[in-house]
Amino acid sequence: MKTPYIYIGTKGYFNTPGVAPTSNVAALATFSIASAGLLTAVKADSVATTALGYRVVHVAGDQVDDTRGTDYTNDFVTGALFNVDGDSDHNQDDKFAGDVTELTGTTAYLSGAANGVITVGDNVAAGTIGVVATGMLMTTNDTVVVEQTKRHDTAGNGAAAGELSSAYAYPMTGFLGANPVAYAKTHYDGTVLDRTDLHFLSTDGTGTNDIITVIHTAGKYPDLVKTMEAIANCGIYNRAVTFYDLDINGIETFAGGPSLSGQNDLGIVGIFRTTA
């Protein structure tokens, strides 16, 4: 019998607390394809962040003077100039709670040998990475988001294709259910997030299940469920219905909410397969 198919692309997303530096560097918590849908390839301090398929964004949790690299002058979300609090140096390196900084400096951070560890340098001259202009001195009240911005076909986003940026299509007859999972994190734009796991019959035929993890705006679980119902009963059989996709140019495609609007009605910030 015929059934609609759902197409699900990958967008890696890792949201983690800041780490106070030791000897001028701070290694963020380890992430993996299974936990974040993302495994960054080696990035040395000579590799421009514009060459990568992901971005690293810092959100200040509290006010600390003289902690942000002087290259960073504008808030990543609002575009506004960072505040100048009038301390003695009058630079915009004074961090205020809620300030959002994309770490764009070439020497801002390193990524290990596909080991899921990003190391951020602080904003002092000493140390191996992070300089006065590009570093970020974090506290544990800060938040760092590592967000995939393109499919994996860029140097910094996975050395091998493998499971990176994989795409999946499932028959909707194999959809087992949607399970909310505690998440309790906030996106860099201030949006509170929830997590929902979509369960499908496993493609390995073993009687287990594949889990697609969706990180989305808090409170959207009912709409997500209605969206799955809409796709299951859409009557489209000659192609797969895109739930989410991210292409090599960074273009995102959404099913939308229950009306299948094609917009990001669910507020998806990350989506990846955690169990196969």
Added chain:
Amino acid sequence: MKYLLVNDQATLTSMGAVDQTFLFPQNAVLGIESVNDTTTALLVQGTNDVDDEDTIVMVHADKSAAATHKVERNLIDDAVAAINNDSRLGFTVLFDLLNNVKLPNQTLAGSTYTED
């Protein structure tokens, strides 16, 4: 119920053994997923072991190349259309190396069927 047929053998005499030619019902499909930049797998409930999968690998152009970055997405659409096809014959040929039949976005050479 409609059926799908695949054959990865180029000569008549080599068809018929394990890992060569396969007919399966459209409701046996478990899913379609990326393998790497140039191959995508169609996974089907195992015929020899129902607690395992049979694997149909479809080769395509390089999805990491700018000119062909949509090829895998389009191939998945091709496969879904074939799986859901209302064929009057009762079956649809997904690909057939002997008769040079393939999906529009597929590369026939190297496309395989493997029984688990």
